[in-house]
Amino acid sequence: MAANNASLGTPEQLRDPNYVPPMSLAVPLGIQHVLAMFVSNVTPAIIIAGVAGFGFGSNSPDFFHLIYMIQMSMLFAGITTLFQTIGAGPVGARLPIVQGTSFAFLPIMIPLVAGKGVDAMGVLMCGIVVGGIFHACLAPFVGKIRFALPPLVTGLVVVMIGLALVKVGIQYAAGGVPAMGKPEFGSLQNWFVALVVIVTTIGLKFFARGILSVAAVLFGLVVGYAVAYFMGMVNFGNVGRAAFFSLPNPFHFGFEFSLAAVIGFSMMAVVSAIETVGDVSGITKGGAGREATDDEIKGATFADGLGSAVSGIFGALPNTSFSQNVGLIAMTGVMSRQVVTIGAIFLIVCGLIPVIGAVISTIPIEVLGGGVIVMFGMVASAGISMLSDVNWNRRNMVIFAVALSIGLGLQLVPDALQHVPQTPKILLTSGLLPAAFIAIVLNLVLPEDLT
Numbered sequence: 001m002a003a004n005n006a007s008l009g010t011p012e013q014l015r016d017p018n019y020v021p022p023m024s025l026a027v028p029l030g031i032q033h034v035l036a037m038f039v040s041n042v043t044p045a046i047i048i049a050g051v052a053g054f055g056f057g058s059n060s061p062d063f064f065h066l067i068y069m070i071q072m073s074m075l076f077a078g079i080t081t082l083f084q085t086i087g088a089g090p091v092g093a094r095l096p097i098v099q100g101t102s103f104a105f106l107p108i109m110i111p112l113v114a115g116k117g118v119d120a121m122g123v124l125m126c127g128i129v130v131g132g133i134f135h136a137c138l139a140p141f142v143g144k145i146r147f148a149l150p151p152l153v154t155g156l157v158v159v160m161i162g163l164a165l166v167k168v169g170i171q172y173a174a175g176g177v178p179a180m181g182k183p184e185f186g187s188l189q190n191w192f193v194a195l196v197v198i199v200t201t202i203g204l205k206f207f208a209r210g211i212l213s214v215a216a217v218l219f220g221l222v223v224g225y226a227v228a229y230f231m232g233m234v235n236f237g238n239v240g241r242a243a244f245f246s247l248p249n250p251f252h253f254g255f256e257f258s259l260a261a262v263i264g265f266s267m268m269a270v271v272s273a274i275e276t277v278g279d280v281s282g283i284t285k286g287g288a289g290r291e292a293t294d295d296e297i298k299g300a301t302f303a304d305g306l307g308s309a310v311s312g313i314f315g316a317l318p319n320t321s322f323s324q325n326v327g328l329i330a331m332t333g334v335m336s337r338q339v340v341t342i343g344a345i346f347l348i349v350c351g352l353i354p355v356i357g358a359v360i361s362t363i364p365i366e367v368l369g370g371g372v373i374v375m376f377g378m379v380a381s382a383g384i385s386m387l388s389d390v391n392w393n394r395r396n397m398v399i400f401a402v403a404l405s406i407g408l409g410l411q412l413v414p415d416a417l418q419h420v421p422q423t424p425k426i427l428l429t430s431g432l433l434p435a436a437f438i439a440i441v442l443n444l445v446l447p448e449d450l451t
Contacts, residue, residue, distance in 0.1 A: 015288040017095050017337045029334060030342030033098050035215035037322045039371055041077050041100040042360060044317050045069035046368065047168055048106070050177060052113040052120055056365040057178040062118040067242065067357040068252060072316035073101050075248060075351025080307030080319040081344035084300060085337040090139070093292075093300035095283055096340040098325035099307055101317045103379060104157075104272055107164040107411070107432040108264040109317070121315070122254035123261050128312030131265025136305025138273045139298045149274045152396055153439045155386035157271050160407055160432045162380025169376050172369030189231065190366040197224035197370025214328060217371050224367040233364045242358035248351075252315035260426040265318070267433055269305065272320045276304050279321040286330030323382070399442040407435025 013019040020026065049055035049069060054062035080099035087094045112127070113120040138145075171177055173194035174186040184190070201220030204212050212219060228234055277292075280300045284292040300321065308318040329335065350356050390396055410416065411431025420428065427433050 014333055015335050017288075017335050019336050020338045021334065021336055026336070026339050027342055029332060029339045030344075031346055032211055032214060032332075033096075033325055033328060033340055033343040034346050035211065035218055036325055036328050037077070037098055037100045038215075039217050039221060040103070040322070040375060042070050042073045043368070043372055043375065044101045044103060044106055045073045047165075047372075048109055048113060048124070048317065050168075050172075050365075051110050051115075053115055053117050055176075056361075056368070057176045059178070060117075063238070063361075065118050065121070065253075067238065067354060067361050068249075068315060069317070070357035070360050071246070071351050071354050072248060072252075072311070072314055073351075074347050074356070076307070076311040076314065076316040076319060077101065078344040078347030078349075078351060080303065080311065081340060081347065083303040083307050084321070085341045085344065087299060087303070090299060091302045091306055093280055093296040093303065094337060095280065095296060095300070096287070096325075096329055096335060096337045097279065097283060097300060097303075098322045098340055098343065099304070099319045100322045102272060102320040103165065103376075104161055104275065104320065105265065105268050105318045107161060107430040108268050108427075110164075111414075111426045111429050112258070112261055112264070118253065122256035123258040124317075125251075125253050125312045125315065126255050126257050127261025127265040128318050129255075129309045130262045131269050132305045132307070132309030132312060132318065134266040134305070135269035135273060135308060136302050138269065138305065139301040142273045142277055142301045143294065143297060145270065146274060146277065148440055148444065149271070150443065151386050151389040152399060153436065153443060154271070154274060154278075155383050155390065156400060156403055156439050157432065157436050158383030158386060159380050160383075160404070160435050162376050162378075162383060163408060164411060164431055165372070165376040165379065169369055169373035172365050172372060174366075174369070176365040176369075189233075190369075193224055193228050193231070193233065193364065193366045194370035194373070196227050197221055197367055198374060200224065201371070201374050217374055220374070221363065221367055221371045224370055225363055228364045228367050233366070234362055236362055238361055239355060239358045242355040244355055245352060246354045248314040250313055258423075260423040263423070264427055264430065264433065267427075267436075269308075271436060272304065272318070273301050275323075276300050276321045279323055279326050282323070282326040283329055283335075286326065287333070287335035395446055395448070399439055399446065402442065403435045403439040406438060407431040407433075410434060 049066040054060040055066050077100045084092050084097040175190045179185040197220045200223040201216045204216040277297055280292045280297055284290050311319050410428050414429040417425045
């Protein structure tokens with residue numbers, strides 16, 4: 001819904017994070033924030049479970065762990081959002097920042113769990129907790145390290161994230177990893193359902209208004225789900241077995257130390273921290289017409305890291321600020337953190353009801369494929385948009401070329417590192433870390449006057 005500013009409050013009130021709009025308008029605005037991020041929030045858990053081997057179509061006895069991960073994605077998106085909106089001491093920006101499960105860490109997580117089943121999740125959770133603590137420790141210094149991550153580097157990182165994930169979207173649309181090598185993989189039925197989602201999403205995004213446009217991916221999935229249901233592709237077997245209320249389980253997946261996981265998550269924490277700085281700046285500029293204060297940036301970074309660490313303890317994936325909700329604040333013109341608090345409470349309630357996760361798990365993988373093709377393409381597009389701010393002289397073109405070629409190449413041909421020890425191999429085959437490292441180093445050491 002687009003905001004009716006006259007009924008919401010005065011211009012001064014709408015720019016005030018502490019203002020509480022009338023509840024009749026604050027509640028739907030808060031739910032709108034949830035709808036805008038809902039699909040993106042649960043998708044990383046679905047992808048990691050699929051890569052590990054207990055996700056959609058796997059027929060694995062461990063499939064219930066995916067339902068738990070979906071549940072935790074909702075619950076801790078809500079809890080970590082409250083860290084930002086309400087805050088405690090130095091933790092939290094006290095701004096309308098929506099937190100959610102981060103796509104940025106997927107290229108790090110995928111090599112750690114690929115084909116290893118639910119047993120690999122303990123390694124992942126160790127990396128998330130330690131990386132989250134390291135992320136929180138960056139809060140006092142995040143402003144000082146921004147010089148090392150100009151648009152050339154951050155744009156490259158975001159492009160690499162998108163490129164690392166587009167393969168997953170195509171696999172899902174064609175039937176998922178379990179169907180690969182079988183006649184049903186890439187069938188016309190699978191592609192038809194995925195294309196329904198893509199076409200519906202594009203149509204709503206550009207030809208609809210209000211909530212239909214803001215949550216176009218979500219409504220695209222709903223239409224694709226309906227089509228898949230009538231084609232006999234939906235299975236409700238898990239819904240009847242799911243509980244109606246459940247509390248999170250600490251160390252659900254165990255806790256196993258891995259140097260590769262700790263290094264990978266800690267390095268990505270630096271990139272995630274810089275992304276959060278950009279989101280905080282975007283919110284204050286778009287919603288209040290001012291720059292973010294140092295305390296707001298520090299508080300947001302603290303909440304980011306602490307939120308990820310707590311999430312990992314309970315079996316959820318790393319959390320970060322959600323950029324799509326930054327744009328939503330600019331669109332509605334409502335800066336109230338209380339509105340986002342309402343959305344967070346809605347997410348927490350959903351996260352305590354496992355049957356909601358079970359219903360989400362009935363979405364056919366081909367339907368989800370159509371949605372993630374759009375989402376992952378948008379991630380790459382966002383990176384290209386960031387790169388538009390770069391002065392494309394020969395120096396910057398060389399930096400980008402070398403970093404992209406090595407990063408993407410190692411990701412596409414992981415066997416090129418078969419003689420490398422396991423820990424550096426996992427970090428290098430992510431593609432993202434070597435690309436970011438090369439870009440940062442070359443940007444710092446190459447002379448600016450190289451033309």
